Amino acid sequence: xxxxxxxxxxxxxxxxxxxxxxxxxxxxxxxxxxxxxxxxxxxxxxxxxxxxxxxxxxxxxxxxxxxxxxxxxxxxxxxxxxxxxxxxxxxxxxxxxxxxxxxxxxxxxxxxxxxxxxxxxxxxxxxxxxxxxxxxxxxxxxxxxxxxxxxxxxxxxxxxxxxxxxxxxxxxxxxxxxxxxxxxxxxxxxxxxxxxxxxxxxxxxxxxxxxxxxxxxxxxxxxxxxxxxxxxxxxxxxxxxxxxxxxxxxxxxxxxxxxxxxxxxxxxxxxxxxxxxxxxxxxxxxxxxxxxxxxxxxxxxxxxxxxxxxxxxxxxxxxxxxxxxxxxxxxxxxxxxxxxxxxxxxxxxxxxxxxxxxxxxxxxxxxxxxxxxxxxxxxxxxxxxxxxxxxxxxxxxxxxxxxxxxxxxxxxxxxxxxxxxxxxxxxxxxxxxxxxxxxxxxxxxxxxxxxxxxxxxxxxxxxxxxxxxxxxxxxxxxxxxxxxxxxxxxxxxxxxxxxxxxxxxxxxxxxxxxxxxxxxxxxxxxxxxxxxxxxxxxxxxxxxxxxxxxxxxxxxxxxxxxxxxxxxxxxxxxxxxxxxxxxxxxxxxxxxxxxxxxxxxxxxxxxxxxxxxxxxxxxxxxxxxxxxxxxxxxxxxxxxxxxxxxxxxxxxxxxxxxxxxxxxxxxxxxxxxxxxxxxxxxxxxxxxxxxxxxxxxxxxxxxxxxxxxxxxxxxx
Numbered sequence: 029x030x031x032x033x034x035x036x037x038x039x040x041x042x043x044x045x046x047x048x049x050x051x052x053x054x055x056x057x058x059x060x061x062x063x064x065x066x067x068x069x070x071x072x073x074x075x076x077x078x079x080x081x082x083x084x085x086x087x088x089x090x091x092x093x094x095x096x097x098x099x100x101x102x103x104x105x106x107x108x109x110x111x112x113x114x115x116x117x118x119x120x121x122x123x124x125x126x127x128x129x130x131x132x133x134x135x136x137x138x139x140x141x142x143x144x145x146x147x148x149x150x151x152x153x154x155x156x157x158x159x160x161x162x163x164x165x166x167x168x169x170x171x172x173x174x175x176x177x178x179x180x181x182x183x184x185x186x187x188x189x190x191x192x193x194x195x196x197x198x199x200x201x202x203x204x205x206x207x208x209x210x211x212x213x214x215x216x217x218x219x220x221x222x223x224x225x226x227x228x229x230x231x232x233x234x235x236x237x238x239x240x241x242x243x244x245x246x247x248x249x250x251x252x253x254x255x256x257x258x259x260x261x262x263x264x265x266x267x268x269x270x271x272x273x274x275x276x277x278x279x280x281x282x283x284x285x286x287x288x289x290x291x292x293x294x295x296x297x298x299x300x301x302x303x304x305x306x307x308x309x310x311x312x313x314x315x316x317x318x319x320x321x322x323x324x325x326x327x328x329x330x331x332x333x334x335x336x337x338x339x340x341x342x343x344x345x346x347x348x349x350x351x352x353x354x355x356x357x358x359x360x361x362x363x364x365x366x367x368x369x370x371x372x373x374x375x376x377x378x379x380x381x382x383x384x385x386x387x388x389x390x391x392x393x394x395x396x397x398x399x400x401x402x403x404x405x406x407x408x409x410x411x412x413x414x415x416x417x418x419x420x421x422x423x424x425x426x427x428x429x430x431x432x433x434x435x436x437x438x439x440x441x442x443x444x445x446x447x448x449x450x451x452x453x454x455x456x457x458x459x460x461x462x463x464x465x466x467x468x469x470x471x472x473x474x475x476x477x478x479x480x481x482x483x484x485x486x487x488x489x490x491x492x493x494x495x496x497x498x499x500x501x502x503x504x505x506x507x508x509x510x511x512x513x514x515x516x517x518x519x520x521x522x523x524x525x526x527x528x529x530x531x532x533x534x535x536x537x538x539x540x541x542x543x544x545x546x547x548x549x550x551x552x553x554x555x556x557x558x559x560x561x562x563x564x565x566x567x568x569x570x571x572x573x574x575x576x577x578x579x580x581x582x583x584x585x586x587x588x589x590x591x592x593x594x595x596x597x598x599x600x601x602x603x604x605x606x607x608x609x610x611x612x613x614x615x616x617x618x619x620x621x622x623x624x625x626x627x628x629x630x631x632x633x634x635x636x637x638x639x640x641x642x643x644x645x646x647x648x649x650x651x652x653x654x655x656x657x658x659x660x661x662x663x664x665x666x667x668x669x670x671x672x673x674x675x676x677x678x679x680x681x682x683x684x685x686x687x688x689x690x691x692x693x694x695x696x697x698x699x700x701x702x703x704x705x706x707x708x709x710x711x712x713x714x715x716x717x718x719x720x721x722x723x724x725x726x727x728x729x730x731x732x733x734x735x736x737x738x739x740x741x742x743x744x
Contacts (some may be wrong), residue, residue: 368494
């Protein structure tokens with residue numbers, strides 16, 4: 029994406045698809061009063077295309093709702109401006125008091141996958157040194173954690189795509205598991221064209237999504253399993269590949285370990301049994317297995333739909349096992365990967381925001397890793413706390429005796445995005461002190477004691493790391509409002525007030541240089557990078573150790589385990605595969621809409637996007653709706669023991685009759701996560717977002733619509 033000052037303007041090109049527009053279209057600044065123009069540019073990934081959210085992002089820069097000076101909650105619950113000096117003095121005082129009374133781990137930090145690499149790095153350093161706390165995690169735990177755990181377990185390394193996105197262009201077969209890229213990453217679908225033309229796009233999803241429709245007219249195959257049965261489906265496909273002698277036995281012998289255990293573990297998942305559990309016909313299972321093995325360029329790609337489960341790590345592992353049995357991974361023409369779900373979802377998990385990691389994707393429990401990072405930070409290894417607790421557990425400790433008493437939130441809106449959201453909201457209200465850094469009064473910021481206004485994307489320097497492991501420069505295009513500051517400056521000022529060990533720079537370039545030193549020798553090694561190289565346009569794929577040219581495609585020679593082999597880990601389903609379906613009891617799955625992003629705190633403030641999708645709507649099959657007395661556009665109530673959601677119904681034959689779908693972008697009593705449970709994957713800490721039992725009934729609708737502002741304040 030190219031940013032230019034408001035003076036540069038042109039006419040937008042016609043849309044290439046309903047979801048994406050190609051370069052070199054420009055969203056004119058002067059025509060709609062924006063401070064910058066947005067234009068696509070020639071680039072291998074997505075070919076410079078942008079989705080609606082990208083095209084409209086500049087409208088947020090000058091929004092009347094933007095927070096432009098620090099705000100403090102008054103005794104009556106209202107907010108009043110406060111100077112930066114007073115705000116930071118107050119925060120430092122409360123941090124010291126919490127540590128003195130309750131211990132360092134009474135202070136928690138919750139980060140975000142949208143932070144730049146520099147901010148994510150310094151946030152982790154600030155938490156562990158300035159605060160002395162182990163209690164840090166981030167919203168990527170809700171997004172990439174299962175895929176990351178599976179990748180580390182199998183390959184010894186987690187990079188979303190261990191190949192370039194553009195490599196998909198040459199594929200003739202692509203299996204997409206639980207990802208609706210046509211709505212969540214619209215420009216990405218251009219990379220699926222080759223597989224579609226070859227009739228080899230295979231989409232696995234309980235809903236007939238916009239991505240599933242890309243398989244129409246001979247372009248591929250849509251597989252529609254019952255929610256929560258993806259693991260069984262993958263075990264069944266692996267069984268068929270072995271039974272039909274489609275496996276790459278030479279590859280398995282040369283490049284993997286653990287195959288014998290896998291063979292025994294899938295032996296019982298014959299096609300008829302898999303059909304009984306998943307609802308996928310035997311004929312379709314055989315067709316799918318045959319296509320995967322016959323492809324000249326075959327890729328298996330997973331998304332949140334198969335990962336956001338209590339068995340998400342095992343499901344992603346089963347997908348990796350299938351790819352290994354087929355001999356796809358670490359070749360020049362095929363592969364396995366997972367799609368990152370946030371703007372800096374890859375970089376955000378590499379440099380210290382995760383509770384168990386240090387920069388460079390190092391394990392915080394590794395003495396050598398601790399010694400290296402401590403040397404860069406100028407402290408003793410003993411000064412770095414040990415591993416903390418993952419996000420759901422951290423949020424569950426809010427306001428509890430012996431738990432988190434003071435919380436700092438950066439780049440997240442947990443009141444909407446966290447599972448069992450009302451429990452999280454109660455925990456926030458029970459805190460002694462809550463600080464939120466944000467652009468707007470999100471639902472979480474509305475509960476804060478102090479809200480600090482921070483820079484947006486066009487107003488800051490930094491780097492991001494894409495889903496393919498490419499490190500990209502973010503360049504400042506305009507000045508932020510006078511009262512707005514970068515988190516780097518905030519960390520620096522708070523560290524000074526707390527007499528923290530180490531150095532905290534407000535200069536992104538200096539922070540990046542330190543990050544690169546801290547990552548040297550780690551899994552995610554950035555030590556060969558600097559701003560000069562990135563500004564020159566060098567394609568920089570990590571690992572990029574000093575003296576190298578980076579690594580666009582991983583695992584060509586060896587995997588990242590000591591013996592160079594991939595680990596095949598046999599997995600089996602645990603417990604009941606799906607909630608029992610009785611009259612009014614259905615399986616809820618949650619997900620995204622084209623127009624909105626994450627908790628919607630920003631996109632709900634863009635008129636074009638909010639007008640297109642102003643409220644949550646429950647997608648339900650017409651046959652199911654008829655049995656429940658639901659009408660298209662009529663109101664429905666979804667409820668379970670955790671909460672109640674009230675919204676309009678949207679009748680569609682694109683969803684299974686035993687399933688309903690809710691987007692998770694909306695506030696107040698339309699929060700999908702009022703219903704989801706805080707149950708998590710025991711390996712990754714990933715919550716169960718994609719399989720929740722709910723009871724549904726028709727209700728009378730409210731008399732008047734409620735605005736987003738009213739919902740935020742009501743929620744506060």
